[in-house]
Amino acid sequence: MGSVDASEKTITGWAARDATGHLSPYTYNLRRTGAEDVVLKVLYCGICHTDLHQTKNHLGASKYPMVPGHEVVGEVVEVGPEVSKYSVGDVVGVGVIVGCCRDCRPCKANVEQYCNKKIWSYNDVYTDGKPTQGGFASSMVVDQKFVVKIPAGLAPEQAAPLLCAGVTVYSPLKHFGLMTPGLRGGILGLGGVGHMGVKVAKSMGHHVTVISSSDKKRAEAMDDLGADAYLVSSDEAQMAAAMDSLDYIIDTVPVKHPLEPYLALLKMDGKLVLMGVIGEPLSFVSPMVMLGRKTITGSFIGSIEETEEVLRFCVEKGLTSQIEVVKMDYLNQALERLERNDVRYRFVVDVAGSNIDDTAA
Ligand SMILES: NC(=O)C1=CN([C@@H]2O[C@H](COP(=O)(O)OP(=O)(O)OC[C@H]3O[C@@H](n4cnc5c(N)ncnc54)[C@H](OP(=O)(O)O)[C@@H]3O)[C@@H](O)[C@H]2O)C=CC1
Numbered sequence: 599m600g601s602v603d604a605s606e607k608t609i610t611g612w613a614a615r616d617a618t619g620h621l622s623p624y625t626y627n628l629r630r631t632g633a634e635d636v637v638l639k640v641l642y643c644g645i646c647h648t649d650l651h652q653t654k655n656h657l658g659a660s661k662y663p664m665v666p667g668h669e670v671v672g673e674v675v676e677v678g679p680e681v682s683k684y685s686v687g688d689v690v691g692v693g694v695i696v697g698c699c700r701d702c703r704p705c706k707a708n709v710e711q712y713c714n715k716k717i718w719s720y721n722d723v724y725t726d727g728k729p730t731q732g733g734f735a736s737s738m739v740v741d742q743k744f745v746v747k748i749p750a751g752l753a754p755e756q757a758a759p760l761l762c763a764g765v766t767v768y769s770p771l772k773h774f775g776l777m778t779p780g781l782r783g784g785i786l787g788l789g790g791v792g793h794m795g796v797k798v799a800k801s802m803g804h805h806v807t808v809i810s811s812s813d814k815k816r817a818e819a820m821d822d823l824g825a826d827a828y829l830v831s832s833d834e835a836q837m838a839a840a841m842d843s844l845d846y847i848i849d850t851v852p853v854k855h856p857l858e859p860y861l862a863l864l865k866m867d868g869k870l871v872l873m874g875v876i877g878e879p880l881s882f883v884s885p886m887v888m889l890g891r892k893t894i895t896g897s898f899i900g901s902i903e904e905t906e907e908v909l910r911f912c913v914e915k916g917l918t919s920q921i922e923v924v925k926m927d928y929l930n931q932a933l934e935r936l937e938r939n940d941v942r943y944r945f946v947v948d949v950a951g952s953n954i955d956d957t958a959a
Pocket residue numbers: 645646647648649651762763766786787788789790791792809810811812815850851852853872873874875876897898899900936937938939943
């Protein structure tokens with residue numbers, strides 16, 4: 599344990615203590631506000647499937663106590679003396695990354711999410727040697743470089759899922775040249791990331807096919823989210839009829855699954871973009887990519903620049919996320935429901951409305 603600086607603030611977050619993933623109140627100190635730091639009072643924080651992977655140690659690298667949460671919207675309550683981008687009272691967002699080296703090729707190209715020295719917003723160690731902790735907490739302190747302004751016209755709770763799910767679909771569509779109107783896209787797995795995929799792709803003028811593990815979400819996908827077609831992945835006749843029809847598929851499935859049924863849906867030069875965090879090998883036979891010159895690739899969140907861009911895009915297009923707002927004392931149930939695929943489509947925790955500093959043990 600390091601010594602406690604008198605200027606460090608003691609706050610409460612909800613932490614997992616082990617791989618059961620159960621979260622409970624946890625008291626810890628925020629670092630002293632540095633010259634370029636922004637201190638925010640957390641208003642809302644979305645629950646991403648990655649929070650489940652991390653709290654339950656699906657990747658084998660989890661460190662506890664762990665306060666998860668990386669779709670964070672907060673109000674600025676203090677800024678360091680060198681902070682130029684933000685003022686007290688601003689509504690701001692924080693995502694998956696809170697640090698990078700600023701010197702490598704990805705950093706210089708403003709794609710700092712691909713920096714090998716990036717610092718994750720939780721389950722990592724900050725430059726001061728202390729653990730990073732995420733947004734299911736009353737406050738966070740974050741370097742201004744990793745903070746974005748929430749534009750007017752976006753409700754803070756609506757903005758939270760855009761900081762991971764939203765930018766995660768926007769970034770590959772932009773990077774792989776898939777923003778052209780008229781493209782035919784597939785969204786595999788209609789969850790938090792997938793539902794933003796449908797909305798963003800539709801707003802780009804694409805014909806969007808949802809590929810789901812069941813028929814349960816068909817009506818919502820077509821009527822509420824605006825999808826053009828819906829395939830149940832286990833329905834061989836439906837899948838066969840859709841062969842060779844898609845320019846890209848955004849694959850958000852969070853567990854091991856075969857790739858060949860989805861590669862078959864792609865046209866020549868089609869792209870399968872892997873999003874799910876799956877710690878086991880996925881397999882396919884080489885002709886599935888050779889015959890059709892198809893690409894299997896992946897993408898990791900998006901840069902700070904792209905996060906600002908997707909927020910503006912959503913304001914311009916009038917896009918919102920579809921969310922269920924819950925209080926902090928529902929966090930464990932929400933995680934259980936997320937694991938059971940029982941959420942439409944993102945839980946967002948009303949952190950400020952849960953007064954967690956008052957209720958800490
Ligand atoms: N690459 C990146 O930068 C990012 C990666 N991720 C990762 O993407 C994946 C999806 O995240 P998110 O959208 O938040 O997750 P959700 O749980 O919200 O959605 C996943 C969807 O996948 C489908 N699915 C198929 N099989 C399963 C299963 N066994 N358990 C649960 N869902 C299943 C379901 O859709 P349906 O009912 O339609 O079959 C489900 O809604 C996760 O692995 C997450 O860690 C998340 C954000 C960024």
